[in-house]
Amino acid sequence: MINWKDDFSNFNLCQDLIIPAGKLSSADALQVYNNDYQARLLDALCVNYEATWVTIGDEDFIAIAKEYIQFYPSNSYSLNFYGTHFPEFLHQHPKIIDSYVFQMALFERHYWKLFHSSFKQEQTINELQIEKLRFNLEEILLINSQIDLLKIWQNRDNGLTDNEVDAIFKECNFALFKSMHKVEISPISKNQFLILEEFKRGKCLQEISVYELETSEWAIIFRVLSYCPRYIPKTIHF
Amino acid sequence: MFGMGLRHQHYEEILNRLEVDPSSLRVDHFEIITENFLDTKGRAFINLKKISEHIPICFHGVSLSIASDEEFNWEYLNKIKKLEKEISPLIVSDHLCWTGTKHKNLHNLLPIPYTKEELNKISDKVLKLQDFFKRPMVFENLSAYVQFKNSEMTEAEFFKELHLKTGCEILLDINNLYVNLNNFNCSIDEWFQIIPKEAVKEMHLAGFTDMGQYYFDTHSNPIHSDVWEYYHKFKIKFNTAITTVEWDEDLPSYDRVADEVQKAKLIGRQND
Numbered sequence A: 001m002i003n004w005k006d007d008f009s010n011f012n013l014c015q016d017l018i019i020p021a022g023k024l025s026s027a028d029a030l031q032v033y034n035n036d037y038q039a040r041l042l043d044a045l046c047v048n049y050e051a052t053w054v055t056i057g058d059e060d061f062i063a064i065a066k067e068y069i070q071f072y073p074s075n076s077y078s079l080n081f082y083g084t085h086f087p088e089f090l091h092q093h094p095k096i097i098d099s100y101v102f103q104m105a106l107f108e109r110h111y112w113k114l115f116h117s118s119f120k121q122e123q124t125i126n127e128l129q130i131e132k133l134r135f136n137l138e139e140i141l142l143i144n145s146q147i148d149l150l151k152i153w154q155n156r157d158n159g160l161t162d163n164e165v166d167a168i169f170k171e172c173n174f175a176l177f178k179s180m181h182k183v184e185i186s187p188i189s190k191n192q193f194l195i196l197e198e199f200k201r202g203k204c205l206q207e208i209s210v211y212e213l214e215t216s217e218w219a220i221i222f223r224v225l226s227y228c229p230r231y232i233p234k235t236i237h238f
Numbered sequence B: 001m002f003g004m005g006l007r008h009q010h011y012e013e014i015l016n017r018l019e020v021d022p023s024s025l026r027v028d029h030f031e032i033i034t035e036n037f038l039d040t041k042g043r044a045f046i047n048l049k050k051i052s053e054h055i056p057i058c059f060h061g062v063s064l065s066i067a068s069d070e071e072f073n074w075e076y077l078n079k080i081k082k083l084e085k086e087i088s089p090l091i092v093s094d095h096l097c098w099t100g101t102k103h104k105n106l107h108n109l110l111p112i113p114y115t116k117e118e119l120n121k122i123s124d125k126v127l128k129l130q131d132f133f134k135r136p137m138v139f140e141n142l143s144a145y146v147q148f149k150n151s152e153m154t155e156a157e158f159f160k161e162l163h164l165k166t167g168c169e170i171l172l173d174i175n176n177l178y179v180n181l182n183n184f185n186c187s188i189d190e191w192f193q194i195i196p197k198e199a200v201k202e203m204h205l206a207g208f209t210d211m212g213q214y215y216f217d218t219h220s221n222p223i224h225s226d227v228w229e230y231y232h233k234f235k236i237k238f239n240t241a242i243t244t245v246e247w248d249e250d251l252p253s254y255d256r257v258a259d260e261v262q263k264a265k266l267i268g269r270q271n272d
Helices: A026-048 A050-056 A058-071 A086-092 A099-115 A149-154 A162-167 A190-200 A215-225 B008-020 B043-052 B074-087 B116-133 B155-166 B174-184 B189-194 B225-237 B254-270
Strands: A018-020 A141-145 A172-179 A182-187 B002-005 B029-033 B057-060 B092-095 B098-101 B104-110 B138-140 B146-148 B169-173 B200-205 B242-245
Touching: A018 A026, A026 A050, A026 A058, A026 A099, A026 B104, A026 B146, A050 A058, A050 A086, A050 A099, A050 A149, A058 A086, A086 A099, A099 A141, A099 A149, A099 A172, A099 A182, A141 A190, A149 A172, A149 A182, A172 A190, A172 A215, A182 A215, A190 A215, B002 B254, B008 B043, B008 B254, B029 B242, B043 B057, B043 B074, B057 B074, B057 B242, B074 B116, B116 B155, B138 B200, B155 B169, B155 B189, B169 B174, B174 B200, B174 B225, B189 B225, B200 B225, B225 B254, B242 B254
Parallel strands: B002 B029, B002 B242, B029 B057, B057 B092, B092 B138, B138 B169, B169 B200, B200 B242
Antiparallel strands: A018 B146, A141 A172, A172 A182, B098 B104
């Protein structure tokens, strides 16, 4: 007898061993389980990468998602995080030419990671020490895109109207981070983005190139940094 | 007790009512899909913690895979145990099925042949599990789309034997019984006749979809009138079992699901 519990593909070989439900043939009855598996994983990708789905469109998203399911079977008890490699899979896929698709997927993967992460306490930054403080920005995602990804994200439930589609072709910078219980998405300027990137490389304020910023523009930078742990680096990447 | 599955689409409504008037929730308990809370410390967990301070919670898992030939996934079990300490659930349940292998989770509740060999293997695992959790585990009957020709007993007989051998308890899903009645002409009455009264800890009610060639357990519809009738009968015998209404696909408003819970409550009271 086939050890059908070794693998689902063996389970599919059980046609002679089973009684099918209702008016189904044995093959069709086994197919119910196959289809259900596909549908659950596809659902998980559609939920975890909803805005990426809107960005690519139904046809390509479903086709690529099905390829991904073949390539990466689920090995976890939960589908909450299914699709861990999906952004890179998209990035390497011949159908995906635009880099913003990869960025959108990176954004969504990071969003859900932060969504499930624990409470993040704000830490006061001492103004006297700020020049020399270094921060670990590992949990902060910084995005600089030529497409307004935030607009797509905000409209992911209903899609975009034609006018909205025309309006998304503009540069967009933002920081994605966890503040207390919330996942925060802060739109930032290009200079704010560049400064935060330098902090992310391990530099302190003293070592960061001078960018033209108003005092108020520093506020968002310090707000982001206030949710980052401080650290003493071994090496700094210039 | 009469309750419903806790679904994230209803969080806002539930939390608002907890603030204003918890009795307007019209449930005695909520049941969670355990796996959804094992790897989160974010909003979902915070909401669950808050809700559990007012309303008792039941754990209902879908990935235990008690009928698998492989060893338990201990990392997974330890996470359930940790969550159990944090939430103190009324019941910890899962399904009598297998769900895949170590390297591939099929996210399906797959049936087994009801043989003495399987019974012995599963009994040993259930005893080990109960020793780990220090409580009786509760197992649900499946809705199935295949059955095995080499089964030596019925599903009801298998559950009864498993209960007698291990002391585990039963989550009797009336909708699944009805789906199987239509898919395989299985006897529902047999369950009523042979399952000991004290074995049934919980009953599930849900809606299925008629796919033409077979019935599919989708949890996407109101509870069918025939399922209500069976529930009425079963509630007379298994009157200490709690009842949970499940609704997953095409989830309606909180109150629509709560209406089904109320209906179950009325039936339960008629039997008192």
